[in-house]
Amino acid sequence: MPNDKTIIQVNNNLADLGKQHDADITVLADAKDFLEKLAAVDYQAEPTAFLKAAQQDRILWVKWLEKLAADDHAGLRAESVIQAIKDNSTKDAIFGLDVGNNTEWALRQLPFDQDQKYTMSAWYGTMGFGLPAGLAAKLSFAKRQVWTISGDGGYAMVMPDLLTEVKYHLPIVNVVLENKSFGFIGHEKLQANQAPYGIDLVGADWAKAAESMGAIGLTATNLAELKAAMTKIEQLQTNGNNLPIVLDAKILDIDPIDTNVVMTDENVFGIEAVADYRKTYELSATEQPAFSQLLADAADNQ
Numbered sequence: 001m002p003n004d005k006t007i008i009q010v011n012n013n014l015a016d017l018g019k020q021h022d023a024d025i026t027v028l029a030d031a032k033d034f035l036e037k038l039a040a041v042d043y044q045a046e047p048t049a050f051l052k053a054a055q056q057d058r059i060l061w062v063k064w065l066e067k068l069a070a071d072d073h074a075g076l077r078a079e080s081v082i083q084a085i086k087d088n089s090t091k092d093a094i095f096g097l098d099v100g101n102n103t104e105w106a107l108r109q110l111p112f113d114q115d116q117k118y119t120m121s122a123w124y125g126t127m128g129f130g131l132p133a134g135l136a137a138k139l140s141f142a143k144r145q146v147w148t149i150s151g152d153g154g155y156a157m158v159m160p161d162l163l164t165e166v167k168y169h170l171p172i173v174n175v176v177l178e179n180k181s182f183g184f185i186g187h188e189k190l191q192a193n194q195a196p197y198g199i200d201l202v203g204a205d206w207a208k209a210a211e212s213m214g215a216i217g218l219t220a221t222n223l224a225e226l227k228a229a230m231t232k233i234e235q236l237q238t239n240g241n242n243l244p245i246v247l248d249a250k251i252l253d254i255d256p257i258d259t260n261v262v263m264t265d266e267n268v269f270g271i272e273a274v275a276d277y278r279k280t281y282e283l284s285a286t287e288q289p290a291f292s293q294l295l296a297d298a299a300d301n302q
């Protein structure tokens with residue numbers, strides 16, 4: 001936490017107030033109630049340069065993801081698959097997310113700005129959470145569209161749950177992001193300067209496996225096949241399909257950008273580190289300027 005900021009902590013558990021950090025104001029309340037009451041207060045603060053820069057930064061980030069999503073020259077990217085799910089899901093869809101790089105990709109691009117819901121194993125990070133989460137969602141909200149998004153590692157751990165989806169006629173759309181790798185562990189090894197041993201998976205024809213279990217299987221290896229798969233899913237849904245669907249998306253094994261430390265500010269990280277970071281993730285200095293630049297631009301326009 002920066003030292004020069006006023007900290008307001010809201011928590012519905014008294015023992016948690018001030019537990020990890022001193023707070024200037026502590027509020028014993030449920031965060032939802034607190035935010036609803038706060039939003040109802042008739043007060044409009046002038047947007048600061050920092051807020052404007054952060055909003056601009058967010059616009060550029062979304063643009064960058066969309067650019068990646070539109071590019072399959074080297075193979076299908078995870079961003080393209082999530083973008084397709086975003087474009088083809090209903091305003092009240094429910095998403096069961098698995099654990100791994102796939103969680104990051106899903107959370108980065110899915111909008112959750114209407115009546116969508118999602119569930120994930122955020123605290124325990126239990127791989128194999130996606131499929132059972134989808135089952136629970138469809139049983140709880142029978143009329144709503146339900147998607148699950150998993151990596152091939154997490155999906156392989158719980159694939160037999162597909163039989164339960166078949167048995168109870170639950171037309172859930174299960175998307176498997178097959179990168180033939182425990183991608184997230186690959187990222188951790190990269191960060192820890194360790195060799196990437198023990199993380200490669202053999203992959204499988206998940207569509208064929210789904211068909212053999214009584215579900216509908218689709219495969220996408222590029223943008224055209226992805227589009228065709230989404231059209232097929234829509235047709236099935238319009239025609240009252242009651243079978244689960246598995247979309248085997250054969251994606252490139254690309255490490256998602258690490259947003260723990262975003263090294264685009266030369267004033268903070270130095271010119272060399274920023275250049276390395278940009279190179280790793282193919283970030284352009286003009287399309288994704290340093291945050292300090294955005295802040296300076298926003299201050300100029302105040």
Ligand SMILES: Cc1ncc(C[n+]2csc(CCOP(=O)(O)OP(=O)(O)O)c2C)c(N)n1
Nearest residue numbers: 100101102125127151152153154182183184
């Ligand atoms: C049950 C369980 N085992 C192991 C882990 C450690 N773990 C976290 S992410 C991950 C790899 C996930 O691989 P995959 O499902 O293929 O998804 P990707 O990261 O490639 O998208 C592992 C092994 C875990 N979180 N849960």
